[in-house]
Amino acid sequence: MTEPFVHDLAPARPPTIPGLGRPLRDHEMVISMGPQHPSTHGVLRLELVVDGEIVVDVIPHMGYLHRCFEKHCEHMANYQQVIPYVDRMDYVAAMNMEFGYVVAAEKLLGIRVPERVEYIRVIMAELSRIVSHLIAIGTYGMDIGAFTPFLYCMRDREHVLDIFERACGARLLYNYMWVGGLSHDVPVDFAERVKAFCRYFRPNIKELNDLLSHNKIFIERTANVGVLPQEVAINYACSGPILRGSGVKWDLRKNDPYSVYDRFDFDIPVGRGEHGTVGDCWDRYMVRVREMEQCLNIIEQAVDQLPEGNVQEAIPKRVRPPKGELYLRTESPKGELGYYLVSDGTPSPFRVKVKSPCFVNLSALPAISRGAMIADIVAILGSIDIVLGEVDR
Amino acid sequence: MKEFLLEALSNEILVYSLMAIVPLLWVIPFALFAVWWERKISAHMQDRLGPMRTGSWHGWAQTIADILKLIQKEDIIASAADRRLFKLAPYVVFAGSYATYAAIPFSSAYVGSELNIGIFYIIAVSSIVVIGLLMAGWASNNKWSLLGAMRSAAQIVSYEVPVALSILAVIMVAGTLDMQAINEAQSGPFWNWFVFQKFPFLFFGAAIYIVSSLAEVNRTPFDIPEAESELVGGYHTEYGGMRFALLFLSEYANMFAVSAVATTLFFGGWNSPLGDVLSGPWWGAFWFLSKGMAFIFVQMWLRWTLPRLRVDQLMYVAWKVMIPFSFVVMFGVGLWIMLAS
Numbered sequence: 001m002t003e004p005f006v007h008d009l010a011p012a013r014p015p016t017i018p019g020l021g022r023p024l025r026d027h028e029m030v031i032s033m034g035p036q037h038p039s040t041h042g043v044l045r046l047e048l049v050v051d052g053e054i055v056v057d058v059i060p061h062m063g064y065l066h067r068c069f070e071k072h073c074e075h076m077a078n079y080q081q082v083i084p085y086v087d088r089m090d091y092v093a094a095m096n097m098e099f100g101y102v103v104a105a106e107k108l109l110g111i112r113v114p115e116r117v118e119y120i121r122v123i124m125a126e127l128s129r130i131v132s133h134l135i136a137i138g139t140y141g142m143d144i145g146a147f148t149p150f151l152y153c154m155r156d157r158e159h160v161l162d163i164f165e166r167a168c169g170a171r172l173l174y175n176y177m178w179v180g181g182l183s184h185d186v187p188v189d190f191a192e193r194v195k196a197f198c199r200y201f202r203p204n205i206k207e208l209n210d211l212l213s214h215n216k217i218f219i220e221r222t223a224n225v226g227v228l229p230q231e232v233a234i235n236y237a238c239s240g241p242i243l244r245g246s247g248v249k250w251d252l253r254k255n256d257p258y259s260v261y262d263r264f265d266f267d268i269p270v271g272r273g274e275h276g277t278v279g280d281c282w283d284r285y286m287v288r289v290r291e292m293e294q295c296l297n298i299i300e301q302a303v304d305q306l307p308e309g310n311v312q313e314a315i316p317k318r319v320r321p322p323k324g325e326l327y328l329r330t331e332s333p334k335g336e337l338g339y340y341l342v343s344d345g346t347p348s349p350f351r352v353k354v355k356s357p358c359f360v361n362l363s364a365l366p367a368i369s370r371g372a373m374i375a376d377i378v379a380i381l382g383s384i385d386i387v388l389g390e391v392d393r
Numbered sequence: 394m395k396e397f398l399l400e401a402l403s404n405e406i407l408v409y410s411l412m413a414i415v416p417l418l419w420v421i422p423f424a425l426f427a428v429w430w431e432r433k434i435s436a437h438m439q440d441r442l443g444p445m446r447t448g449s450w451h452g453w454a455q456t457i458a459d460i461l462k463l464i465q466k467e468d469i470i471a472s473a474a475d476r477r478l479f480k481l482a483p484y485v486v487f488a489g490s491y492a493t494y495a496a497i498p499f500s501s502a503y504v505g506s507e508l509n510i511g512i513f514y515i516i517a518v519s520s521i522v523v524i525g526l527l528m529a530g531w532a533s534n535n536k537w538s539l540l541g542a543m544r545s546a547a548q549i550v551s552y553e554v555p556v557a558l559s560i561l562a563v564i565m566v567a568g569t570l571d572m573q574a575i576n577e578a579q580s581g582p583f584w585n586w587f588v589f590q591k592f593p594f595l596f597f598g599a600a601i602y603i604v605s606s607l608a609e610v611n612r613t614p615f616d617i618p619e620a621e622s623e624l625v626g627g628y629h630t631e632y633g634g635m636r637f638a639l640l641f642l643s644e645y646a647n648m649f650a651v652s653a654v655a656t657t658l659f660f661g662g663w664n665s666p667l668g669d670v671l672s673g674p675w676w677g678a679f680w681f682l683s684k685g686m687a688f689i690f691v692q693m694w695l696r697w698t699l700p701r702l703r704v705d706q707l708m709y710v711a712w713k714v715m716i717p718f719s720f721v722v723m724f725g726v727g728l729w730i731m732l733a734s
Contacts, residue, residue: 031536038625053540053704145613145701151439217614217700374540375623375703 019059020049027051031374035064039143039378042388044362046377053373058366062359065392073352079105079179079321082352087173089354090390092135095128095164096332097390098177103258104328104339105179109321116309117181118260123194123302124167124176126295127160130201132333133241133288133295136385140285141212143382144221149212156204159197166193180315191303198296205292213289222285223276226368226380233279236364239357240335241291242384245271245284252331264301266294281383288385320347327355334358334385354393358386412505416494419682424645427689428456434690435697466634471534474631478532483632483639486525490647492518497653498572499681500663502674511572512564515654516557519609522647523549526628529640533631541627544617544704551711552608552615558719559602562595562726563587563658576662583666588659594725599659601719603688606651608707610644613696617704652688653681660684 016023017030024030031048034040043064049056069089073082086101087094099121106113138153161171166187168176176183212218228238233246243250251268253261269290271283321343329338335357342351361384369380398408429444432455436443448454470479495518496511498504508514523546530542566587567575579586588599608615617623624630629640656662661684663677671680702710 029536031540039623053544141700145616146699147435148439148697151441155440211698212700215700217702220706221700221703373703373705375617375701378623 017049019047020057028056040381041139041386044388048377050374055369055372055374055377058369058377060362060365063392065388069393070352070354073349076348078347079349082349083178084175087175088389089393090332090334090387091172092387093128093132093333094173095124099125100330100332100337101339102177102179103330104326104341107328108326108341108343109179109316109319111180111314111316113180113314114309115307117311119302119306120182120186121177122260123299126298127163129333130292130295131157131160133292136288140382143378144218146212149208152208156201159200163193163197178315182311185311191306194299194303198300202296205289209289213286219275219282222281222379225281225376226372226383227277228279228364228368232367238361238364241284241287242335242361244268245287246279247271252329252336258330264298266297269294281379284383320345332357335361356390356393358390362386362391415503416505420646423649424642425456427645429453431693434693438697460638463634463638469633471631473534475532478528482525482529482532483636485528486522487639487643489518489521489525490643490650493650496572498576498657498662500674500678504573507573510570512560513570520553530628535631537624538628538630541624545611545628548608548615548707551708552605555601555605555711555715555719556609558723559598560658562598562723565726565730566590572657576657576664579661580664582668583661586659586661591726591729594722597718598722601715601722603655605715606655607692610647610651612692614699614702615707616701617707648689648692649685652685655688656681656684
């Protein structure tokens with residue numbers, strides 16, 4: 001329907017801003033941040049209602065990267081074919097996406113995988129967590145204006161990608177973990193390479209801390225900014241580093257162990273408000289840095305215990321899962337990644353629903369960014385660490 | 394130099410035009426070099442190589458290729474932009490930054506215009522840049538540009554206060570506003586430079602000047618007017634092609650201008666650090682440009698190391714840290730001079 005002509009005249013009342021629920025006041029203006037903006041980490045659009053530099057409200061608009069992932073899965077011939085799709089959700093931590101899916105699918109299909117597979121999966125998932133956190137930290141530095149840490153992170157990431165490449169041939173989207181096993185066994189020098197990486201990477205975390213984490217300007221920009229109190233974080237169902245940054249010790253690898261995580265000894269870093277309030281951007285950032293150290297601990301233990309075996313012996317040729325449904329959650333680098341699988345007894349999945357941590361964490365953004373400045377929005381969004389491929393699916 | 398040219402050419406207009414062009418002969422090659430240099434510095438700080446192919450030797454021709462690309466680009470003006478202001482802004486910005494070169498003494502034999510209020514003139518005309526930036530931001534009719542322009546106006550105006558106060562301390566010591574006279578007052582070995590005089594007051598004065606000058610030229614950690622992660626491109630978001638190149642050029646020209654002022658006021662200008670050894674007009678130019686380039690290097694070094702401040706923190710630093718300290722410096726120097734006389 002076309003607008004009535006009277007619209008061209010001065011309206012009697014200023015139009016209400018959808019999402020804000022009221023017209024703009026004097027001195028307020030709406031700025032569209034994204035979908036093409038350097039700091040929205042993809043095609044996210046934030047509608048900012050600003051009063052000068054002060055942000056009055058943030059209205060996120062999602063869906064620019066929606067690819068009907070869940071619908072596609074319903075048309076796959078079997079559960080195996082879904083894996084390339086889950087790779088493309090959180091494309092910077094594809095291993096973790098696969099891990100969650102295969103664990104859920106195996107439980108639904110009633111498959112027990114060999115020990116070796118479990119250990120290799122844990123090693124790969126933790127390496128992938130390091131990669132994901134490196135990107136989160138690096139791009140966060142870039143959001144704050146420090147360009148150099150980003151390239152240091154990318155340099156270290158490269159070493160992990162080399163390990164992945166030698167294992168499965170791919171560097172970003174692996175299709176490595178299959179339901180019931182792995183696409184390939186790891187190469188012969190895998191253990192040495194992974195250990196060499198751990199030795200190489202530990203000092204680099206210290207370098208990163210010196211360069212960025214404890215930089216006075218960085219602390220000024222992130223401490224006491226975007227404070228997410230514990231109860232708000234829980235009410236918004238935040239998970240992962242966001243929740244732990246607010247001081248809640250909740251990690252599914254410890255609290256609801258899956259695979260072989262109960263066999264490893266590691267800590268769960270939580271935000272302590274060292275430079276400001278518990279739950280500020282610095283805490284969320286630092287939880288990631290400390291988690292990388294814990295990942296190295298897990299990886300070293302897993303490599304030492306790596307058993308022998310055939311990684312493909314449990315891969316099913318043709319299965320008909322029993323009728324039923326299942327929800328299984330794993331700890332992805334961004335938080336609680338849940339797969340809700342519904343089977344109608346046919347080989348192809350009836351429904352694959354993903355509980356995406358980024359989507360949930362992003363929903364807390366407006367609550368913690370009201371009253372902040374435009375530069376803080378960038379800092380808060382970066383500390384939430386979203387990947388739009390997973391938010392929109 | 395002016396006298397020499399007047400004798401040789403005996404045409405005043407020609408001579409003055411030549412005198413005005415001399416800094417341009419430095420600024421344009423300098424900007425081309427500095428862009429390449431910044432890329433190389435940032436690359437080596439970040440475990441990269443930077444441009445390596447263009448021109449075969451370490452990508453030396455990269456910026457020349459970039460300029461050629463920018464010249465060929467279509468001249469785009471957003472349909473909602475204020476066309477006249479939009480076109481005018483880059484020239485105003487460049488004129489503002491180039492005008493400062495008139496009073497910068499490159500050597501004992503060359504200063505564009507021998508003003509007896511040289512440093513005063515420099516402080517005054519460098520403020521014209523703000524008008525250009527505001528014009529660019531406003532005329533773009535883009536909210537991000539406008540925010541960038543507003544930020545830069547607030548920032549440059551605020552930081553001019555500590556800059557002026559720290560310069561005032563030097564002027565009290567030198568007793569003149571003439572740039573060449575300030576240079577001559579620092580002649581001799583390097584401990585005669587003003588940065589080491591009235592220790593430690595002028596030393597802190599130099600530090601305040603250098604930090605504030607970073608804000609004046611929108612360099613990290615004070616690059617909030619063009620903070621690409623917040624404001625996309627700040628005031629030059631909507632600019633492309635040659636207009637963008639002109640804004641970019643004036644940015645680098647400004648960088649050298651503030652470095653040159655720091656060199657002249659605090660680090661002996663064209664004086665050789667060894668006193669009479671290696672001095673003279675040509676060596677003077679060499680020392681002046683080397684010292685200026687050293688400051689450029691420091692600016693780049695900081696840029697690729699530090700994060701960026703937030704706009705309110707920037708104002709906090711200016712009004713609550715820099716300005717009180719520069720008053721202390723000025724007061725200390727004044728007291729010293731009074732007690733010594």
